[in-house]
Amino acid sequence: xxxxxxxxxxxxxxxxxxxxxxxxxxxxxxxxxxxxxxxxxxxxxxxxxxxxxxxxxxxxxxxxxxxxxxxxxxxxxxxxxxxxxxxxxxxxxxxxxxxxxxxxxxxxxxxxxxxxxxxxxxxxxxxxxxxxxxxxxxxxxxxxxxxxxxxxxxxxxxxxxxxxxxxxxxxxxxxxxxxxxxxxxxxxxxxxxxxxxxxxxxxxxxxxxxxxxxxxxxxxxxxxxxxxxxxxxxxxxxxxxxxxxxxxxx
Numbered sequence: 001x002x003x004x005x006x007x008x009x010x011x012x013x014x015x016x017x018x019x020x021x022x023x024x025x026x027x028x029x030x031x032x033x034x035x036x037x038x039x040x041x042x043x044x045x046x047x048x049x050x051x052x053x054x055x056x057x058x059x060x061x062x063x064x065x066x067x068x069x070x071x072x073x074x075x076x077x078x079x080x081x082x083x084x085x086x087x088x089x090x091x092x093x094x095x096x097x098x099x100x101x102x103x104x105x106x107x108x109x110x111x112x113x114x115x116x117x118x119x120x121x122x123x124x125x126x127x128x129x130x131x132x133x134x135x136x137x138x139x140x141x142x143x144x145x146x147x148x149x150x151x152x153x154x155x156x157x158x159x160x161x162x163x164x165x166x167x168x169x170x171x172x173x174x175x176x177x178x179x180x181x182x183x184x185x186x187x188x189x190x191x192x193x194x195x196x197x198x199x200x201x202x203x204x205x206x207x208x209x210x211x212x213x214x215x216x217x218x219x220x221x222x223x224x225x226x227x228x229x230x231x232x233x234x235x236x237x238x239x240x241x242x243x244x245x246x247x248x249x250x
Contacts, residue, residue, distance in 0.1 A: 048231060049199075049224055052178065052206040071204035072176050077133070077163035080145035085131070085161050092202040093159075094228045095129040096221065098212060099174055099181045099193040101136035102148045107195050111212040112152055115197070119152075119160050121222060127202075127229055129159040133173065135181045135193055137164045178209055197221060201228050 054070045077085040096118055100108040115130055122128035134140040140148075145162040154160045165173075174181035179196035199208035199221060208224045210217040 049201075049207040049227055052209065053176075069205065070176075072200055072206060073173070075165070075169070075173055077131075077161075077165050078142070079161040079163050080142060080149050081156055082142055085163050087204055090129060090131075090200075090202075091204075092232070093127055093129050094202055094225055094232070095131050095200050096225070097131045097133065097177050097198045097200060098196070099133045099135055099170070099177075099179060101134050101191060101193075102140045102144050103136070104191075107213060111195055111197070114212050114215065114218040115160075116152060117218055118222060118225070119154070119158075122225070123158050123160075126159070127232065128225060129161065132160070132162045133170050133181075134162065134164050135167065135170055135174075135191055137167055137170070140164060176206075178206065199224055199228070202232055 051069045053072075056068050056070050058066045058068045060066060072087060074087045075085075079085050096115065098111055098115060100111065112132075115132070118128075119130055134145065142164075145164065149160065149162050152160070154162075164170075171181050174193070177196070177198040177200075179194040179198065181191075181193040183190060183192070195212040197210040197212040197217075198206060199210070201207050207228060208221065210221045212218070
């Protein structure tokens with residue numbers, strides 16, 4: 001872990017990156033599902049991105065239980081303009097999620113430079129959004145988030161949301177996106193997060209994980225966003241709400 005800055009704040013560490021690489025490796029070996037089929041009735045004629053996420057057992061009366069894949073859980077966040085951002089408000093939109101904090105001097109600028117590539121490609125496309133979660137809400141107030149967004153060239157009304165919520169809420173969401181965000185070490189105020197970019201489809205399913213520090217991984221992310229957009233017309237009438245559509249079978 002790097003030494004904290006003179007403001008007494010921690011920076012995201014290489015140790016955190018090594019941890020998330022372990023999480024991603026676990027995805028290959030079964031902790032995070034990496035190759036299940038899609039929802040019932042989904043066409044099999046086109047190759048699709050896998051459904052990633054925690055496996056759940058869903059009881060079925062009179063039948064053997066199903067093993068299904070969890071969606072990203074519901075959330076209530078606030079963006080840099082004080083506007084609510086929820087899973088329901090993103091229904092039908094492909095989005096890319098990451099975790100950062102405004103005073104982070106090492107991996108965050110590198111990640112944001114890669115996210116800018118996604119933003120530049122899709123900033124005029126209402127089907128795509130970016131969701132950057134601060135892990136330091138005590139410091140990253142709405143004015144701080146607005147200034148941070150402005151430095152990246154993001155204006156109001158554009159689909160890059162820099163969002164905040166209580167820290168525990170953000171840490172729990174990070175686990176749902178198969179990444180890590182946590183207090184880092186024993187010193188007060190230290191923070192750590194991984195460099196993962198997570199791709200989520202219009203129904204809230206995790207569909208891709210990418211190393212946000214590697215340009216070639218962003219190339220792959222851009223291709224996969226296009227793949228999800230190609231899926232969307234066939235699924236436009238499906239709700240994001242889990243109770244209205246069961247998660248995909250394994």
